Amino acid sequence: MEKYIDTDLCKECGGVCCQQNGCIFLPQDFEKMTFNYLKNEIDKGYISIAGQPFNGFYENGWSFLLYLRARNCDAPIVDLITSGGPCSLLTETGCKLDEEHRPTLGLLVKPTKIGGPCEKMFPQEALMSWINYNDVLCQLIKHYTKKDVVDIIIEQTKEKSRSINNKRALRIELKAMEEHLYYYLSIMNNNPYYTSQEAKRMLSPKYYSWKPKNN
Numbered sequence: 605m606e607k608y609i610d611t612d613l614c615k616e617c618g619g620v621c622c623q624q625n626g627c628i629f630l631p632q633d634f635e636k637m638t639f640n641y642l643k644n645e646i647d648k649g650y651i652s653i654a655g656q657p658f659n660g661f662y663e664n665g666w667s668f669l670l671y672l673r674a675r676n677c678d679a680p681i682v683d684l685i686t687s688g689g690p691c692s693l694l695t696e697t698g699c700k701l702d703e704e705h706r707p708t709l710g711l712l713v714k715p716t717k718i719g720g721p722c723e724k725m726f727p728q729e730a731l732m733s734w735i736n737y738n739d740v741l742c743q744l745i746k747h748y749t750k751k752d753v754v755d756i757i758i759e760q761t762k763e764k765s766r767s768i769n770n771k772r773a774l775r776i777e778l779k780a781m782e783e784h785l786y787y788y789l790s791i792m793n794n795n796p797y798y799t800s801q802e803a804k805r806m807l808s809p810k811y812y813s814w815k816p817k818n819n
């Protein structure tokens with residue numbers, strides 16, 4: 605798989621993208637996609653179960669795509685509606701993970717501009733390939749929280765909305781991810797929810813069968 609590394613540029617930049625959010629893994633980053641294997645990886649402490657709403661598969665619906673990302677500082681294990689970074693793996697000398705173990709979607713961002721945004725060299729279908737493994741991530745969420753995915757989404761959305769409103773009232777600058785939350789909310793408030801399995805049945809396989817080259 606092609607990797608995009610420019611240590612000098614990223615050093616000069618100081619890891620602005622890593623300060624905004626931990627980067628996202630792909631299923632191909634894990635040896636196995638079983639409950640026990642992934643639980644063991646998550647329990648190492650630097651991975652969160654994350655995700656984002658998506659629509660477009662059906663004109664009046666939205667669903668929630670679950671995936672794994674590098675855990676942000678102070679973020680919970682199940683961090684579905686994230687406030688963003690900094691990534692817990694970011695140090696003064698760069699990423700704690702070597703290139704072999706770094707999340708693939710991070711390696712598929714081409715360093716192009718100090719301060720970013722840098723060029724994403726992957727299609728949306730790469731992220732959507734996680735839909736094939738959302739069942740096992742749902743089971744892991746249940747294990748860690750004793751709750752269903754949709755309940756966590758509602759709970760964390762309400763919590764983040766409250767914290768954003770408080771920040772706005774106090775004129776505290778919002779993080780980039782917090783600004784983005786408004787986009788999420790408009791999708792979620794105006795359309796019915798479908799589980800990821802229901803959404804998958806409505807999607808053409810071309811939207812979720814992407815694999816990195818040489819994989």
Ligand code: SF4
Pocket residue numbers: 613614615617618619620621622713714715716717718719720721722
């Ligand atoms: S924002 Fe771009 S230049 Fe800066 S650290 Fe990230 S990839 Fe490198």
Ligand code: SF4
Pocket residue numbers: 619621622625626627674691692693694695698699700701706707710
């Ligand atoms: S995993 Fe490494 S490269 Fe990715 S956001 Fe964290 S510190 Fe940056």
